[in-house]
Amino acid sequence: MRRSCRWLVLNTLSSILSCYTIFILFSALQGCFARDNITIKSGLADGQTLFSAGNRFELGFFGPSRGSNVKRYVGIWYASNPQIVVWVANRDNPVLDRTGVLSIANDQLKLSDEKGKIYWSTQRGAKRSNPVAKLNDTGNFILLDERLRVNLWESFTEPTDTFLFGMKIDAKFSLTSWSSEEDPSSGNFIFKQDQGGEQLVATTRNCGTCGTNSVPYPLSTGPKCGDPMYFSFHCNSDTGELSFMAPNGRYSVVTVNPDARTFVIQMKAEEANNCAALLASASRILQFNQSSPFNVTSSCSGELGNLTSDSTLEGTVEVEISWKPPLEPMCSSSADCKDWPHSTCNENKNGQRRCLCNSTYHWDGSVLNCTQEAGRLGESSDESKPLALILGISLPIGTAFLCAAVSIYVWREKVVKRREKQRQAVLHMYDTEKGVKELIDLTPFEEKDHGTGIDVPFFDFESILAATNNFSEENKLGKGGFGPVYMGKFPGGEEVAVKRLSSVSGQGLEEFKNEVVLIAKLQHRNLVRLLGYCIKGEEKILLYEYMPNKSLDSLLFGESSSQQLDWATRFNIILGIARGLLYLHQDSRLRIIHRDLKTSNILLDAEMNPKISDFGLARMIQGKQTEANTLRVIGTYGYMAPEYALDGLFSVKSDVFSFGIVVLEIISGKRNMRFYQVEDDAPSLGWRLWQEGKALDLMNERAGSNCNESEFMRCVHVGLLCVQEVPSERPTMGDIVLMLSGTQSSKLPIPKQPAYVIRRPLSATASSYSNAETNTEITSSIEEGR
Numbered sequence: 001m002r003r004s005c006r007w008l009v010l011n012t013l014s015s016i017l018s019c020y021t022i023f024i025l026f027s028a029l030q031g032c033f034a035r036d037n038i039t040i041k042s043g044l045a046d047g048q049t050l051f052s053a054g055n056r057f058e059l060g061f062f063g064p065s066r067g068s069n070v071k072r073y074v075g076i077w078y079a080s081n082p083q084i085v086v087w088v089a090n091r092d093n094p095v096l097d098r099t100g101v102l103s104i105a106n107d108q109l110k111l112s113d114e115k116g117k118i119y120w121s122t123q124r125g126a127k128r129s130n131p132v133a134k135l136n137d138t139g140n141f142i143l144l145d146e147r148l149r150v151n152l153w154e155s156f157t158e159p160t161d162t163f164l165f166g167m168k169i170d171a172k173f174s175l176t177s178w179s180s181e182e183d184p185s186s187g188n189f190i191f192k193q194d195q196g197g198e199q200l201v202a203t204t205r206n207c208g209t210c211g212t213n214s215v216p217y218p219l220s221t222g223p224k225c226g227d228p229m230y231f232s233f234h235c236n237s238d239t240g241e242l243s244f245m246a247p248n249g250r251y252s253v254v255t256v257n258p259d260a261r262t263f264v265i266q267m268k269a270e271e272a273n274n275c276a277a278l279l280a281s282a283s284r285i286l287q288f289n290q291s292s293p294f295n296v297t298s299s300c301s302g303e304l305g306n307l308t309s310d311s312t313l314e315g316t317v318e319v320e321i322s323w324k325p326p327l328e329p330m331c332s333s334s335a336d337c338k339d340w341p342h343s344t345c346n347e348n349k350n351g352q353r354r355c356l357c358n359s360t361y362h363w364d365g366s367v368l369n370c371t372q373e374a375g376r377l378g379e380s381s382d383e384s385k386p387l388a389l390i391l392g393i394s395l396p397i398g399t400a401f402l403c404a405a406v407s408i409y410v411w412r413e414k415v416v417k418r419r420e421k422q423r424q425a426v427l428h429m430y431d432t433e434k435g436v437k438e439l440i441d442l443t444p445f446e447e448k449d450h451g452t453g454i455d456v457p458f459f460d461f462e463s464i465l466a467a468t469n470n471f472s473e474e475n476k477l478g479k480g481g482f483g484p485v486y487m488g489k490f491p492g493g494e495e496v497a498v499k500r501l502s503s504v505s506g507q508g509l510e511e512f513k514n515e516v517v518l519i520a521k522l523q524h525r526n527l528v529r530l531l532g533y534c535i536k537g538e539e540k541i542l543l544y545e546y547m548p549n550k551s552l553d554s555l556l557f558g559e560s561s562s563q564q565l566d567w568a569t570r571f572n573i574i575l576g577i578a579r580g581l582l583y584l585h586q587d588s589r590l591r592i593i594h595r596d597l598k599t600s601n602i603l604l605d606a607e608m609n610p611k612i613s614d615f616g617l618a619r620m621i622q623g624k625q626t627e628a629n630t631l632r633v634i635g636t637y638g639y640m641a642p643e644y645a646l647d648g649l650f651s652v653k654s655d656v657f658s659f660g661i662v663v664l665e666i667i668s669g670k671r672n673m674r675f676y677q678v679e680d681d682a683p684s685l686g687w688r689l690w691q692e693g694k695a696l697d698l699m700n701e702r703a704g705s706n707c708n709e710s711e712f713m714r715c716v717h718v719g720l721l722c723v724q725e726v727p728s729e730r731p732t733m734g735d736i737v738l739m740l741s742g743t744q745s746s747k748l749p750i751p752k753q754p755a756y757v758i759r760r761p762l763s764a765t766a767s768s769y770s771n772a773e774t775n776t777e778i779t780s781s782i783e784e785g786r
Contacts, residue, residue: 037134211240549604550603557671586732
């Protein structure tokens with residue numbers, strides 16, 4: 001019996017080892033023969049796949065697992081998780097059998113079947129000698145000319161529903177949802193830039209455009225878009241006129257403002273005797289039932305032009321109307337609620353079937369989603385956990401079977417460990433990023449921002465070394481107070497500016513975190529965009545979008561470059577900086593005081609548009625708060641407001657003071673920090689010339705040839721208003737934008753004599769750094785009022 005058992009065990013182990021050896025050889029052969037490209041001679045048939053070089057992504061054919069109809073799509077998915085499809089070529093035109101082939105013909109990628117029918121193709125370009133389609137480790141499928149190293153087409157320019165690192169967000173960028181979990185065809189939801197290109201928005205079953213007005217969700221012009229409760233609009237497809245339908249008639253819609261949730265209608269003055277009666281009539285029209293979502297927001301003393309209640313009206317009157325945030329989306333089954341997490345399709349108290357939020361969530365109409373109260377975020381819901389029934393039945397079947405089971409278990413453990421080792425190698429970058437985020441989150445933050453999540457990608461140090469050619473001198477753009485800045489170029493061709501923070505720069509982990517967290521949450525055309533970050537040992541690195549025209553101070557104060565800055569360009573730069581500051585102070589979801597605004601922190605893109613940069617010293621203020629104080633005065637001499645330099649009080653008016661200095665530098669072409677006599681600093685010189693009626697003498701000679709004198713005098717006036725000594729007398733950035741654009745109807749106030757300061761060196765004081773294009777040393781100074 002013992003010999004029989006021993007023979008059985010040895011025979012079983014021998015068989016298992018043989019199978020294991022065959023399995024290893026098969027895996028090795030599969031890795032050897034895996035390919036990542038398509039050539040003119042070798043297409044990709046249904047059943048074949050491409051793997052990226054690092055085995056991160058896979059490209060091939062796929063189809064829904066349910067249903068009897070065959071629908072085949074070409075897509076890209078994660079090699080480690082094929083269920084996550086990140087790109088689909090023919091999402092709206094599936095191949096209806098398994099004869100599809102993806103090939104290169106006539107210098108374009110084509111998806112066709114055995115009959116030659118084309119289901120999808122790229123645009124045809126110039127004649128190429130050797131085009132190749134290649135799948136990169138970024139998930140980008142590229143058609144390129146290998147001989148000329150030119151990209152002819154890439155999937156990153158035609159994304160479907162997934163954003164991958166390396167994609168560029170521009171006016172043409174958009175993501176469109178799948179129709180359902182099993183159907184990749186275009187769905188109802190689109191993620192793209194708004195019309196101004198200043199922020200990303202998600203549109204939800206919008207009704208499209210009617211003439212010059214877009215009809216946003218939940219407003220409805222028919223049963224196929226919007227919310228039925230808001231079905232009060234009609235679009236005349238022939239004339240493009242949008243109308244509001246009321247019980248007593250139809251009113252022409254002038255404009256629609258989706259951000260403010262308002263629209264404007266035209267009413268005839270003869271519908272009422274005076275202003276108050278007209279608005280009362282409009283309110284009665286809107287409240288045609290108890291659940292009407294519309295309200296009149298115009299007032300006689302406001303939008304209607306400072307009228308009294310009994311003012312007589314003539315002709316047509318424009319009345320502004322607001323709409324309430326929409327209720328939960330309508331649905332017929334829970335499948336309709338998949339785009340609203342934490343909701344199920346149920347009847348509400350009015351008997352309507354809508355995607356109602358689960359018990360621990362509530363509907364927020366302003367963001368169109370189910371949200372959770374702060375106090376409930378940590379709670380767990382027992383009823384949300386599915387009940388699992390575990391049945392265990394064990395039957396002893398003998399010693400031989402047990403020996404075989406142990407052998408199989410050992411074999412499987414070896415296979416699992418080998419696969420896990422491969423997976424860990426692929427995900428090394430993500431593990432590193434997680435550790436860095438934990439390091440940053442554990443670091444004390446001087447001013448809490450109630451949401452310090454990092455919204456930008458992490459870059460591993462090795463990829464940055466490769467992009468900057470090991471931080472070579474040839475790639476060096478310049479050196480600022482906090483360290484050198486290099487130009488980096490990644491394999492996809494994207495150019496970035498890499499700021500390598502010096503260990504002796506004075507910018508610690510707190511300032512580094514401040515910049516990563518704050519700037520990542522800000523989106524505006526006049527703010528520089530942060531692309532990523534890296535921490536490794538003592539290295540702290542920030543990656544920004546590359547600005548080919550460098551910094552404003554290098555063009556203003558350089559010997560030859562300032563010839564580019566004619567008056568039109570200078571005025572456009574001043575307006576752009578003002579709009580960027582207005583966004584920080586008022587229009588962003590965070591209220592930000594920059595605290596270090598200066599010409600070296602203004603970068604210029606290829607079209608000379610200004611972008612505010614360097615947010616390491618910025619501070620966030622809460623709610624309606626407009627000022628704060630600090631014991632640590634940090635900034636740059638010549639730009640700091642006197643109340644900040646002397647008392648540590650900073651506010652939005654501190655940034656206004658700095659903006660005034662920048663304006664005077666731009667129009668004069670003279671650096672304020674280079675004035676050594678107090679009576680000749682930029683504010684004092686501007687004030688003296690203003691008082692003598694010689695303000696035009698401030699004009700830089702290179703801007704004088706085509707200077708608009710009216711705009712120039714307006715800029716001098718605004719600059720002097722900004723540098724007044726008393727903060728309350730300085731205008732807000734909202735007022736400044738109106739003043740500069742010439743839309744403020746009232747006369748500008750007369751500026752008072754500006755504050756001027758003297759400096760006394762002190763070792764432990766304010767410091768500032770310039771951007772990559774300037775070589776300004778760290779300035780240490782303290783200001784005294786005189």
